[in-house]
Amino acid sequence: MASIDDFRFESHQLLLELDAATMGMMMLVSSGCVSGPEWDAANKRQHDAYKCWDAFNNLPPAI
Known part of the structure; x- marks a missing residue:
């Protein structure tokens, strides 16, 4: 289980x-x-960064 500090760091x-x-x-x-x-490169970078952020925010909660 990740700690709140791990979450904050990754976020x-x-x-x-x-x-x-x-x-x-x-x-x-x-x-x-x-x-x-x-x-095109800047657009891809921004798109990929947003996808990573979105995926991180939608992880199932750790129990």
Whole structure:
């Protein structure tokens, strides 16, 4: 069984990645780069970070 500290640590790591990925996309938007390989890579990073965060939040409760 994972402790609350383990949960908080993992949650924090996932949120840091999601925030960094989202910020990367927003930087591309502000620079006018919303297509092409750089945009595709940023979009994939943000999508993957969100999927990991969502999966973590929807884990069955530990009993």
